[in-house]
Amino acid sequence: MCGIVGAVAQRNIVSVLVEGLRRLEYRGYDSCGVAVIADGEPKRARSVARVADLADQVRDTHLEGATGIAHTRWATHGAPVTDNAHPIFSRNELALVHNGIIENYETLRTMLRGKGYEFVSQTDTEVIAHLIHSMYRGDLFQTVRDAVKELHGAYAIAVIHKNQPHTVVGARQGSPLVVGVGDGENFLASDALALAGSTDRFAFLDEGDVVEITLDGVKIVDRDGMPAEREVRVVAAYGGAVELGPYRHFMQKEIFEQPRAITDTIPQTDRFAAELFGADAAEVFADIDSVLILACGTSSYAGMTAKYWLESVAKIPTQVEIASEYRYRESVPNPRALVVVISQSGETADTLAALKHAQGLGHKHTLAVCNVASSAMVRLTKLAFLTHAGTEIGVASTKAFTTQLVGMFVLAVTLGALRGHVSEKQETDYLTQLRHLPAALNSVLALEPQIIAWSEEFSRKENALFLGRGLHYPIALEGALKLKEISYIHAEAYPAGELKHGPLALVTEAMPVVTVAPNDALLEKLKSNMQEVRARGGELYVFADSDTRIVSEDGIHVIRMPEHYGLLSPILHVVPLQLLAYHTACARGTDVDKPRNLAKSVTVE
Template sequence: MCGIVGAVALRNIVPVLIEGLRRLEYRGYDSCGVAVVTADGPQRVRSVARVAELDEQVREAHFEGVTGIAHTRWATHGAPTVNNAHPIFSRDTLAIVHNGIIENYESLREMLRAKGYEFVSQTDTEVIAHLIHSLYQGDLFAAVRAAVQQLAGAYAIGVVHKNQPHTVVGARAGSPLVVGYGKGENFIASDGLAIAGSAEHISYLEEGDVCEITLEGVRIADRAGNIVTREVRDVQAYGAYGGAVDLGPYRHYMQKEIFEQPRAISDTIPATDAFTPELFGDNAPEVFKGIDSILILACGTSYYAGLTAKYWLESVAKIRTDVEIASEYRYRESVPNPRALVVTISQSGETADTLAALKHAQSLGMEHTLAVCNVATSAMVRLTEFKFLTHAGREIGVASTKAFTTQLVGLFILAVTLGKLRGHVNAEQEATYLKLLRHLPAALNGVLALEPQIIAWSEEFARKENALFLGRGLHYPIALEGALKLKEISYIHAEAYPAGELKHGPLALVTEAMPVVTVAPNDALLEKLKSNMQEVRARGGQLYVFADADTHITSEDGIHVIRMPEHYGLLSPILHVVPLQLLAYHTACVRGTDVDKPRNLAKSVTVE
């Protein structure tokens, strides 16, 4: 969500800025823009279309400059219009790009209006622009440092000024920003991916940092105003951020990523013959022996991964597990437990709500923390004591697929590891679990072969406006995930329920026009689930069932069945979620929606 790129160079930097925005498109946005500094002040081009259109406008205008900033915006304050698109100006001398939300923007706006500043956009960002302008006395670095002291909320910003044509100043708090070092040119960006190939090295700014980039070098001040240095790392090559981004034979990135799941899972499973705590960190054996509970913090799809993990952790490891929606956790009074292991789950490792919840848990004295994450250099991985890196590779589609299933793999490994440490998993069970994991990629290929049957179902679903998803036990979170996928990309209203809850309310919605998707593995709850299915059938509902081969559920009037290739025990959720991903994907294709960039959504949610 929202992307920043800034640069100071001796060459025309606009192509680098545009390419940086193109690489950040996967995060989600609804407008974009670029500004360069000229002798007459900053000049800009903005668009409410895609970066490709912005690029066309730039080329037609012969837009050039050696110092500039660029942005993809996901609207928070103000509609996605050209007038609200970034960069935002102050009195035609200063330009700013901004990720995040300024919580005290209303009071600042009134103060600035009293000073004679006119507001021409609906954004909270314009407050920052005018505030910095009001404090500017010839030193942009000093003005930004003074301004951020007055901001409440989250921000990553890039600022340029007419009077300092070879300077970009950046700052961050609660939203990521990196500095890039090149040969005779320097950069800022919200993600190292944006400047890989131009910058040779990067540094991650820390909370409260303000940086100044010029042709000569980089200056960084911490929150207290002290000039500091930050660790310099090699920047990954563009392709290293998850491999090639070519679509190949696929129509969309989401479809490509669904079919990449066997490889992603294979890459995520450690090359080991045993489940050992060292998989999570060097001192994990000692810490894991002392924990007495698990607290999982996550949002969206990652939250559903946490709900699935709760079943594993409590059944395999026999350890109490609580799963909290990160955006709610820190706003209620909870009972902290210093002996709990706090597990945060995030694809990007930059999810604002999850990061804030993690910091809140740490402030309550819960120091033992573990990140399950896809990005090794993310803020979340840097903040936690332990980590498990999912090797999903770069995920471009907004609707998460391979990130979700690799998260489940990591969480299952955690459950078995803790179960072994606590004496609930013996050597024979460990070997069985490891064999199941190793076979997962092959089992997933069998599920992906069901795509033609699922395409046939999607033709029916595309004509619907509502759907119910049912699951029981371990598969209830998978039903939740299936409903989320359908609503995210097809815009069909979908809800999920534990199948046993049908009679407590949702059954009132069931008619012949309501498709009811049912996850039906051959587990201990199968007969209960069959009874729930009959409740739907008796009300004229249409059942669409993903059933294991040995469930004896067959297609007949009102029941449509796609048979899964094999039952997979505790790891069945990883298999059963894949056809739900395919159903959502193909339904969206039939409806003609923007599959990879669904409306109003962003890939990396870096604001509260």
């Protein structure tokens, strides 16, 4: 979602700011801008196109400065037009960028209008800029500390003022913000990736922190106004990981990176040990009697898949909740439940809020399955399992999802072994299957030419149904999500047994029905559901394991998968669904990596 970059240096910093925005493009945005202190006042360039257009503006206008802030905006309040693009000015003296949502902006706007402030945007951000300007008395750091006390909601901000041309002040509450420590220069960013190449030393701000960066150093106070020390860590920011290489899109690259990502995520051990999840894991796992999974979007489908594994392998009751719903309903807390939060970025606002809500209810056993070791989610939970997907640029998640599945399978087998439901031989067998996964995935990726042929047909459709049963129902959900995200084809998924309870009314020859057909205990039931589709003239597109005896015939198109892979079959079956969505989107000419209205890291509610 929205991205922030800020810098104080003794050199022209504009190229660093623009490059930082370029590195954050993957998060999704619809406008961008940069502002610097130049000739004693803030000056800016803004664009409702891509960062490349902003770079052209900067070059053509010779925008230069040693202190500045920059932003990519994903519209919440106000349309994606230039007046709403950040940085936002207040009376040509102060410039501000903001991630998040201010819930009491209307009240503050009325108050500020009463003080004579004119609003030229529809954003909640302009309220923050005018509020800080109205309170400024010569000390920007103190002013921001006072001003944020008036804000209700989530925010990460960076501010510059013409009267303090070598200072950037930042603050965070509910949205991430990191400090980059350089040599004679310092930085702020919403993501360490933005500063790759400028520094590898980062301090991660806590909730409520306010920070001042100058040429001389960094000053931080906590939410109570007390001086705070935040550990400076050396973090590899994956600068090279954002190169596209020979692929047409980042999504395609990331689909084909899954064998490597899964190899890196599989524990290099000869058994499933509690220590894989943290030093205290054995103690925590011994005390739990159930699992509560909290996640959003694709990550929630990883959680739904994991429910089958946790209950069948570990024999432990498991509940999966959509994070954005969980925190707003009255639930019955169980202090002995293991709360598992799943997120690619570890900064997903709804999931973070749900985690804090669970902790507030008395849930002390918490575990993050996450791709970013330095994320807020990992820092907030007692235990963690780090996936090793690497940086994922495409908005539609692929390798992050499959590595999450690996992490959750490892959790299920670990708990099963600790609870006496998995023998040593079964542990060995599961490890063998995990380690064979990358080779099996390469066999699935080799099906791409057949899937491309299907995509030409799909590109002419406007609706599609996806069917799965049991363990593969969440995979059907994920396949439908991928198709709608990037091709803009309306797609829905159902448990195949639910067809006759409503969705069958939609089936005609114009409605392609994608079916996930592994050779498992539900195969014969699934074949009956497929016949229900054919009886109504529906066209079936079936990803079938090689030994299912499902063959292509009139109205049934079959792509043969490799051998059935047992409990790990969902990880194989999701990959052709990713490829189908990708090539359908290519055929329709959509912006695959940056689909409209969507963002990569959802840091607002």
